[in-house]
Amino acid sequence: MEKIAMLGGGSWATALTKILSENGARVDWWLRAKDDVQHLLRTRHNPRYLSSVQFDLNQVYPSTDLEDAIEEADWLVLAVPAAFVQPVLDKLSRDSFKHKRVVSAIKGMIPGKNQLVTDYVAERFRLPRTQLGVIAGPCHAEEVALEKQSYLTIGSPDASLALAFCEMLRNRFVSAHPASDLDGIEYCAVMKNIIALTGGIAHGLGYGDNFLAVLVSNAVQEIRRFLQAINPQPRDLSASAYLGDLLVTAYSQFSRNRTFGSMVGRGYSVKSAQLEMNMIAEGYYAVKSIHELNKKLKVNMPITEAAYNILYEGNAPGAELDVLKEKLR
Structure with a gap:
């Protein structure tokens, strides 16, 4: 046993x-x-x-x-x-x-x-x-x-x-x-929470499925750039451990990070959203950690930076998403 x-x-x-x-x-x-x-x-x-x-x-x-x-x-x-x-x-x-x-x-x-x-x-x-x-x-x-x-x-x-x-x-x-790929899988698991949280903010602001699809597509590119900077090695980000985990967290009704982000997008403060959920949304803490790591790496990470600006700089979610949507392709 x-x-x-x-x-x-x-x-x-x-x-x-x-x-x-x-x-x-x-x-x-x-x-x-x-x-x-x-x-x-x-x-x-x-x-x-x-x-x-x-x-x-x-x-x-x-x-x-x-x-x-x-x-x-x-x-x-x-x-x-x-x-x-x-x-x-x-x-x-x-x-x-x-x-x-x-x-x-x-x-x-x-x-x-x-x-x-x-x-x-x-x-x-x-x-x-x-x-x-x-x-x-x-x-x-x-x-x-x-x-x-x-x-x-x-x-x-x-x-x-x-x-x-x-x-x-x-x-x-x-x-x-x-x-x-221990490091790549673990970093991707961290970053997919950031993406789901940002997607939740967009949902709370009234953005639809079209925008979320573009957000997730751009997120794959953002994750790839970050992983190549911090732990370069060949990896297939279309595998379920990477892309699959990102998709289920970004889209699922059970995603606490998406739920947390949606509450912030609807006007909840970070503290009130945390209290009402009574669960930990790992993406909240992950945003700050990845932001701090990227100060040295200087990778282009517009989604992560938008989430950081909303959650830690106090920027208005609507204004920050207006900036972000112009950076997505």
């Missing part, structure tokens, strides 16, 4: 715990809130996210004790919001991950450090990149809960790690495939 520690109590952590445990893995599930753990132990449901999913407590062991959750694990799956990764993991000793494989399911960057989650983990716990992986879509947790056909890509420079984790995920409604 594979032993997995799942870190995080959100919808994606819940969906992954469902898949892995139903495929026979033991999952020690770390959640921050004691009330959530007690609810899970009593009802076998996560009270906050995907509450229709029921867990077998002979396979899933909820806990608020982080060290206990990871102690016996062969695999660690990180599924906490990127903004909380450092405060959570800095409580652990530097040797805590020494003989473990670590897979990030986080589609964001470490705020302040402007660092990919896998880069932070490698640095903090002195891990070789061959012990690291990342989960990419296109896949929404809500559709996993409904057991709709879903596709995942596991990126890692170690082919055996990627393939092994794919095998743990595959079932009758989940297809999973390995890939070697």
Whole structure:
């Protein structure tokens, strides 16, 4: 039996715990809130996210004790919001991950450090990149809960790690495939949230599907320019781990980044949108990180800059989209 520690109590952590445990893995599930753990132990449901999913407590062991959750694990799956990764993991000793494989399911960057989650983990716990992986879509947790056909890509420079984790995920409604482009997949997962957020702003302002199609087309070019500047290597951005993940996040009703952006476009302040959603929109933090990284790279990134100007400079969404639409082709 594979032993997995799942870190995080959100919808994606819940969906992954469902898949892995139903495929026979033991999952020690770390959640921050004691009330959530007690609810899970009593009802076998996560009270906050995907509450229709029921867990077998002979396979899933909820806990608020982080060290206990990871102690016996062969695999660690990180599924906490990127903004909380450092405060959570800095409580652990530097040797805590020494003989473990670590897979990030986080589609964001470490705020302040402007660092990919896998880069932070490698640095903090002195891990070789061959012990690291990342989960990419296109896949929404809500559709996993409904057991709709879903596709995942596991990126890692170690082919055996990627393939092994794919095998743990595959079932009758989940297809999973390995890939070697760890950095490219992770950066693309970060940037697609920025695009979805900007598309949401446009939707909130009353722009239609025609504009969103052009926005997404230009976004692919923007992502390609950024990846070639920060991590140049041959990659096919039409693959599902890149384009597919971008499309589902930009268009889906389940996309929290699109929802967050739509609220901003309709006139909500950033703070009020965050409070009303009661969920983390990773794109909000990602915009600042990518903007800061691009100060040195100087890549042409009009979509990212428009989002940054709205969210961090306080520019009016309508005026900023008027500028952006003239730059798209």
